[in-house]
Amino acid sequence: MDIGTICHNIVKIMSEYWQVFLIEGVSYTLILSVITVFFGAILGSLLALGKRSRFKPLVWIITAFVEVIRGTPILLQLYFGYFVFPELLPFLEMSDFTSISVALVINSSAYVSEVIRSGIQAVDRGQSEAARSLGLNARQTMLKIVLPQAIKNILPALGNEFVMIIKETSLASTFFIGDLMTSYLKVRGITYLSFECLFIVGVIYFVLTFTLSKIIGVYERRLKSSD
Amino acid sequence: MIKVVDLHKSFGQLHVLKGVNEHIKPREVVSIIGPSGGGKSTFLRCLNMLEIPEKGQIIFEGVDITAKKVDINLHRQKMGMVFQHFNVFPHLSVKENITLAPVLLKKKTKEEADEMAKALLARVGLLEKIDEHPSRLSGGQKQRLAIVRALAMEPDVMLFDEPTSALDPEMVGEVLMVIKDLVREGMTTVIVTHEMGFAREVSDRILFMDEGVIAESGTPQEIFNHPQNPRTKDFLSKVLL
Numbered sequence: 181m182d183i184g185t186i187c188h189n190i191v192k193i194m195s196e197y198w199q200v201f202l203i204e205g206v207s208y209t210l211i212l213s214v215i216t217v218f219f220g221a222i223l224g225s226l227l228a229l230g231k232r233s234r235f236k237p238l239v240w241i242i243t244a245f246v247e248v249i250r251g252t253p254i255l256l257q258l259y260f261g262y263f264v265f266p267e268l269l270p271f272l273e274m275s276d277f278t279s280i281s282v283a284l285v286i287n288s289s290a291y292v293s294e295v296i297r298s299g300i301q302a303v304d305r306g307q308s309e310a311a312r313s314l315g316l317n318a319r320q321t322m323l324k325i326v327l328p329q330a331i332k333n334i335l336p337a338l339g340n341e342f343v344m345i346i347k348e349t350s351l352a353s354t355f356f357i358g359d360l361m362t363s364y365l366k367v368r369g370i371t372y373l374s375f376e377c378l379f380i381v382g383v384i385y386f387v388l389t390f391t392l393s394k395i396i397g398v399y400e401r402r403l404k405s406s407d
Numbered sequence: 408m409i410k411v412v413d414l415h416k417s418f419g420q421l422h423v424l425k426g427v428n429e430h431i432k433p434r435e436v437v438s439i440i441g442p443s444g445g446g447k448s449t450f451l452r453c454l455n456m457l458e459i460p461e462k463g464q465i466i467f468e469g470v471d472i473t474a475k476k477v478d479i480n481l482h483r484q485k486m487g488m489v490f491q492h493f494n495v496f497p498h499l500s501v502k503e504n505i506t507l508a509p510v511l512l513k514k515k516t517k518e519e520a521d522e523m524a525k526a527l528l529a530r531v532g533l534l535e536k537i538d539e540h541p542s543r544l545s546g547g548q549k550q551r552l553a554i555v556r557a558l559a560m561e562p563d564v565m566l567f568d569e570p571t572s573a574l575d576p577e578m579v580g581e582v583l584m585v586i587k588d589l590v591r592e593g594m595t596t597v598i599v600t601h602e603m604g605f606a607r608e609v610s611d612r613i614l615f616m617d618e619g620v621i622a623e624s625g626t627p628q629e630i631f632n633h634p635q636n637p638r639t640k641d642f643l644s645k646v647l648l
Contacts, residue, residue: 310496
C-alpha cells in the first residue's frame with residue numbers, strides 16, 4: 181500500500197462516487213444537523229425556561245431528564261429512538277430518519293438547555309437587581325435586561341453545539357440513515373477500499389466543521405465589538 | 408416616610424439584621440455608617456425588598472411592603488436605588504438606560520422620556536454622551552448615569568449603597584456633587600457610605616450600625632463630636648485619622 185496507489189484510488193473513488201459523498205451524504209448530514217439544532221434549540225429553550233419555574237415538580241422532572249440524557253451515551257439514545265419510538269407511537273408511522281432525528285433533537289435539547297441556563301447565569305446579578313429596583317417585574321427584567329445580554333453568551337455556544345452535532349450525526353450511520361458516514365459504508369461496501377473512503381469522508385467532515393467554526397468565530401467577534 | 412419595625416434578616420446561619428427599628432421622615436437625609444459586616448447594605452437593600460426580611464415590617468408611605476399581597480414593583484418605582492457597582496445596562500445606550508423603565512412602566516411616552524433624559528443628562532454633565540454605550544463611560548460617569556436612571560422614575564426617596572466605593576479616588580468628587588445637588592433639592596435620601604466627611608456635611612442624621620442593629624443614631628454633630636456608644640467611638644477613632 182504505497183501513497184501513489186492510495187492517491188490514485190482516492191481520485192478514482194471520487195470520480196465515480198462523488199455524488200454519494202458530496203450530494204447525498206453531505207446533504208443528509210447537514211439536514212439532520214440543521215433539524216437537530218433548530219428543534220433542539222426550541223426544546224432546549226423551553227426546558228431552560230421550565231427549569232426557572234416556581235412549580236417545583238416541573239423543575240425536578242426537567243433536571244432528571246437533562247441528567248439522564250447527559251449521563252447516557254448518545255448511541256444508546258439513538259438505539260432507543262430507533263426501536264422504541266415506532267413501537268410506542270405506531271400511529272405516527274415514523275420513518276427511520278424521523279425517529280433518529282427525534283432522538284438527536286431530544287439529546288441536543290438537554291445540552292442546549294444547559295447552554296442557555298449558564299448563559300443566563302453568566303449575566304451579573306446586579307443587572308437584574310438594578311432592573312427590579314426600577315420597578316420592572318421579573319418577566320420584564322428577563323426580557324429587556326437579562327436575555328439580551330445572555331444572548332451574547334448563548335449564540336456562540338449554540339454555534340459550537342452545531343459543530344458538535346455535525347460530528348455526532350455520524351452515529352446515525354449505524355441505522356443507515358443516509359448521512360455522510362452512511363456514504364462511507366456504502367462506497368466501502370462496493371469498492372472494499374476502507375482507508376481511501378475514510379480519508380475522503382474525514383476531509384469532508386473537517387471542511388464542514390472547520391468552515392462553520394470560522395464563521396462562528398467571525399460572528400462572535402462581531403457580537404463582542406457591539407458592546 | 409419609611410418606618411422600619413423590628414427587622415430581622417439572616418443568610419443561612421448568619422444573622423445579619425437583629426431587630427432594626429428606624430423612622431425616616433420626608434426630606435430627611437440619613438447616612439448609615441459602620442464597620443463592614445455590620446448590616447448596613449443589607450438594611451438598605453431590605454428597604455426596597457431586594458432582600459426579603461424574615462421578620463419585621465417596612466412601612467413605606469403608609470403601606471407595609473413586606474406583606475405578601477403587596478405589588479412590590481409599584482412601590483419600587485417610588486424608591487430609586489444606586490449601587491456600588493453602578494449596574495448600568497451595557498446593552499443599552501445612555502439614553503435608553505434612562506428611558507427604558509419610565510416608558511416600559513407607562514409612566515411616560517417615548518417623547519416625554521427622551522426630553523427628560525436630555526434634561527437629566529445635562530444636569531449631570533453627560534449630555535454629549537447621550538447616544539454612547541456605557542462601555543465608553545468612566546466609572547464616575549457610569550455612576551452619574553445610574554443616579555439619573557433612578558431619578559427618571561421620579562422617586563420619592565433615593566437609596567445609595569456605597570455609591571463611591573468602587574470609584575477611582577479622582578472620580579469620587581463628581582458623584583458626591585450630584586448627590587449633594589439632590590439633597591439640596593430636598594430629596595429624601597438614605598446613603599450607606601464610608602465617606603465620613605461627606606456624611607457629616609450633608610446628613611440630617613447619622614445611623615451607626617454594628618452587629619446587626621443601629622447602635623447609635625443622632626445628628627452629625629452628636630455622632631462625630633460626642634459619640635456615646637463605645638463601639639461608635641472605637642469605629643470613628645479608626646476611620647477618622
